[in-house]
Amino acid sequence: MSEEVKLIVDGKRRDGRALDELRPLKIEAGVLHEADGSALVHWGGNKVIAGVFGPRECLPKHEANPYKALVKCRYTMSPFASKEEHSRSGPNRRSIEISKVIRQVFESLVVSELYPMTQIDIYVDVLQAEGGTRASAITAAAVALADAGIPMKDMACGLAVGKAEDQIILDLGKEEDNSGQSDVPIAISHRDKKFLLLQMDGLLSRDELEQALDMGIVASDKIHELQVDAITRRYSNLESDGVEL
Numbered sequence: 489m490s491e492e493v494k495l496i497v498d499g500k501r502r503d504g505r506a507l508d509e510l511r512p513l514k515i516e517a518g519v520l521h522e523a524d525g526s527a528l529v530h531w532g533g534n535k536v537i538a539g540v541f542g543p544r545e546c547l548p549k550h551e552a553n554p555y556k557a558l559v560k561c562r563y564t565m566s567p568f569a570s571k572e573e574h575s576r577s578g579p580n581r582r583s584i585e586i587s588k589v590i591r592q593v594f595e596s597l598v599v600s601e602l603y604p605m606t607q608i609d610i611y612v613d614v615l616q617a618e619g620g621t622r623a624s625a626i627t628a629a630a631v632a633l634a635d636a637g638i639p640m641k642d643m644a645c646g647l648a649v650g651k652a653e654d655q656i657i658l659d660l661g662k663e664e665d666n667s668g669q670s671d672v673p674i675a676i677s678h679r680d681k682k683f684l685l686l687q688m689d690g691l692l693s694r695d696e697l698e699q700a701l702d703m704g705i706v707a708s709d710k711i712h713e714l715q716v717d718a719i720t721r722r723y724s725n726l727e728s729d730g731v732e733l
């Protein structure tokens with residue numbers, strides 16, 4: 489992107505959104521036959537699918553914990569997810585980091601003490617990327633875990649807040665993520681409003697960070713509603729809109 493292109497003009501962002509507006513978000517639960525739980529999230533230009541297995545036997549066996557289940561996560565971005573991805577396959581530094589932060593979010597939510605000696609696997613594949621895929625991955629994984637019937641202390645969602653053109657913004661798109669002043673991916677638990685993930689790229693003052701996190705908390709309730717709606721539709725045979733791929 490050239491330097492002159494403004495990300496915000498007259499309070500509107502390049503895609504026409506207000507500063508505190510989410511990109512369109514659709515969530516569908518139970519989209520995979522072979523996984524114990526699954527979810528598909530179509531969030532702006534992100535298309536992310538999560539599949540959960542478990543609790544199942546922990547492998548390798550020597551990793552098994554006699555007191556709780558291990559939560560494992562593998563995030564991958566498909567070679568066709570974006571132009572930048574350049575058809576590379578296999579784990580890289582970025583995907584290893586994102587897998588780890590997603591795992592940490594769910595380690596603090598899953599009631600793992602109920603399932604000693606087992607593991608719970610969360611797989612997330614990014615089919616299409618447009619900024620904020622780790623947030624989409626967390627939002628999808630939470631629904632997939634709920635769909636698998638895995639007990640959690642609370643529900644959670646991921647989203648990003650940040651700053652562009654000296655203004656605090658919600659749910660950064662790819663241009664804002666790459667060229668804005670700050671990108672702060674977060675995960676928020678619904679009931680307790682705990683921050684289960686807080687990463688930060690770029691700088692924010694303390695006041696700006698507080699303003700951004702408050703904006704994130706308000707938006708997390710809207711995302712939570714859509715997560716609950718996806719699970720409700722899945723289990724009540726209601727007509728589903730589906731998530732268009």
Ligand code: CDP
Pocket residue numbers: 565569570571572573582617618619620621622623662665666673
């Ligand atoms: O995806 P997220 O924002 O959580 O993580 P990021 O590493 O800050 O990447 C920002 C965005 O850049 C991604 O969402 C993708 O749209 C894009 N990206 C990509 O297309 N290919 C990569 N290998 C890495 C990032």
